Amino acid sequence: MDGDSPDTATLYYDDGSISVVGRMINVGRPYNQTYNLASIVGTAYGSESAGLGQILWCVISAFGILFGVVSIRNMPVFGVTIACMSAAVLWKIVKGSSRPYVELKFGGLNNQLLYMKKLSHAAQLADAINMAIQDMHTPPEPGQPVYNPIFPDPADPVSRNPIFSRN
Numbered sequence: 595m596d597g598d599s600p601d602t603a604t605l606y607y608d609d610g611s612i613s614v615v616g617r618m619i620n621v622g623r624p625y626n627q628t629y630n631l632a633s634i635v636g637t638a639y640g641s642e643s644a645g646l647g648q649i650l651w652c653v654i655s656a657f658g659i660l661f662g663v664v665s666i667r668n669m670p671v672f673g674v675t676i677a678c679m680s681a682a683v684l685w686k687i688v689k690g691s692s693r694p695y696v697e698l699k700f701g702g703l704n705n706q707l708l709y710m711k712k713l714s715h716a717a718q719l720a721d722a723i724n725m726a727i728q729d730m731h732t733p734p735e736p737g738q739p740v741y742n743p744i745f746p747d748p749a750d751p752v753s754r755n756p757i758f759s760r761n
Contacts, residue, residue: 604616604726604729606722606723606725606726607718607719607722607723609715609719610622611623612708612719614631614719614722614723614726616726617630617631617632617726617730618630618631619631619634619698619723621708629698629706631723631726631727631730632730633700634698634699634700634723634727635699635700635701636699636724636727637696637697637698637699637720637723637724638696638697638699638720639694639695639696639697639713639716639717639719639720640694640695640713640716641692641693641694641695641713642691642692642693642695643691644691648687648690648691651683651684651687652684652687652688654680654683655680655681655683655684655687656680656684657680658676658677658679658680658683659677659680659681659684661676661677661680662674662675662676662677662678662679662680663677693709693710694709694710694711694712694713694715694716695707695708695709695710695716696708696710696716696719696720696723698723
């Protein structure tokens with residue numbers, strides 16, 4: 595068999611945490627998961643959009659900052675604490691609202707999201723997965739051996755019906 599087939603250890607993508615090798619996607623620590631490329635229908639990538647919950651937390655955090663700043667005059671420790679905690683929550687919401695991801699589509703409702711640090715890395719991973727899927731479905735090169743399929747003998751009723759056996 596040719597060494598360029600995806601059955602061998604063809605490396606399509608590797609960033610130290612996620613690798614696409616041959617017919618598998620390996621996700622390292624902390625998840626340690628493996629996905630079979632044959633079960634993946636397609637991929638998509640992008641950044642998460644802010645949902646209603648994130649917008650609500652942003653509004654609550656903004657009011658917390660305002661309340662903390664107003665409370666500093668009468669209760670300085672309490673006001674600074676509330677303002678800093680609200681600012682931290684707001685920072686986490688804003689920072690986490692635009693996480694790039696690659697979606698592995700399995701043809702059902704159990705799609706998986708792989709989160710990345712940069713959108714360019716997500717695009718590279720999605721392209722590598724699509725290339726590996728395409729290579730997996732590419733027909734063999736001319737001159738490679740073709741195995742003859744096994745068909746039952748039409749004259750032998752035992753070989754046509756697996757319920758009967760010759761024992």
